Amino acid sequence: MDQAHGVDEREFLLQALKGYLEELRDTGVDALEYGEVSAAPLVSPKSQSAPAAETVELSRVQTPAESLPPAPVPNALAEVGTAATPTAAGAVAASEHPAEAAAELCSVTGDPQTRLLVVTTGDGFQGEAGELLANIVKAMGFERDQVCLITFTAASPGELGPLRKELLHRIAAVAPEAVVAFGEPAAQVALGTRDPLAKLRGRFHNLGGIPLMPTLHAEDLVVDVSLKRQVWNEMQQVMKRLAENSR
Numbered sequence: 001m002d003q004a005h006g007v008d009e010r011e012f013l014l015q016a017l018k019g020y021l022e023e024l025r026d027t028g029v030d031a032l033e034y035g036e037v038s039a040a041p042l043v044s045p046k047s048q049s050a051p052a053a054e055t056v057e058l059s060r061v062q063t064p065a066e067s068l069p070p071a072p073v074p075n076a077l078a079e080v081g082t083a084a085t086p087t088a089a090g091a092v093a094a095s096e097h098p099a100e101a102a103a104e105l106c107s108v109t110g111d112p113q114t115r116l117l118v119v120t121t122g123d124g125f126q127g128e129a130g131e132l133l134a135n136i137v138k139a140m141g142f143e144r145d146q147v148c149l150i151t152f153t154a155a156s157p158g159e160l161g162p163l164r165k166e167l168l169h170r171i172a173a174v175a176p177e178a179v180v181a182f183g184e185p186a187a188q189v190a191l192g193t194r195d196p197l198a199k200l201r202g203r204f205h206n207l208g209g210i211p212l213m214p215t216l217h218a219e220d221l222v223v224d225v226s227l228k229r230q231v232w233n234e235m236q237q238v239m240k241r242l243a244e245n246s247r
Helices: 002-026 050-061 075-080 086-096 098-102 127-139 157-174 184-191 218-223 225-245
Strands: 107-110 116-121 148-152 178-182 205-207 210-215
Touching: 116 127, 116 157, 116 184, 127 218, 127 225, 148 157, 157 184, 178 184, 178 225, 184 205, 184 210, 210 225, 218 225
Parallel strands: 116 148, 116 178, 178 210
Antiparallel strands: 107 148, 205 210
């Protein structure tokens, strides 16, 4: 039994050696050296050319920044390019270009990494309308310092172009999951339209991939409290969109 097993093992080794020699012959090796082991490994002519091709490929992989295209920018925001966070951008502008910083058309406060961005005119969270705005934001699940608030004053027709460009620049820097525009001027500037607020309200608008919900200004709610229900219905749409993004 052991003898038969030994014969089978020798036969297996002989067949394996024969196959190995045939493989060497097919690759161009017709002789094997024996004695002291050479420092250089035995390779076929085909394998000698492989490292050069591999080096070329590695050189391409090692410099991806040169070959990869720039990351896409949302269409509506493409014209303003990319930017740092509003706080950082404002600091750079103030230190390097004080005159330009003084001429900024938008004021930005709050969290530059927030999920919710608010655009409005007036004094933001100040005054009676500001307190009401803060209460609306809180009812949506955010403290006033947990959102990014962009405010601007009424602009003349000649300032609308630069104002919209700066506003989109600020929005692109934050890249929120949703934007709420309180008041007709905020909605018109953000969307680049002259349509009245009544035509824009009640639905999302695509701001370069970011959903924007236009709604009434907080001052309108101070004057007529019965309008709060309409605004809250629109805020519920925003809350639903944010909840869907969290899944």
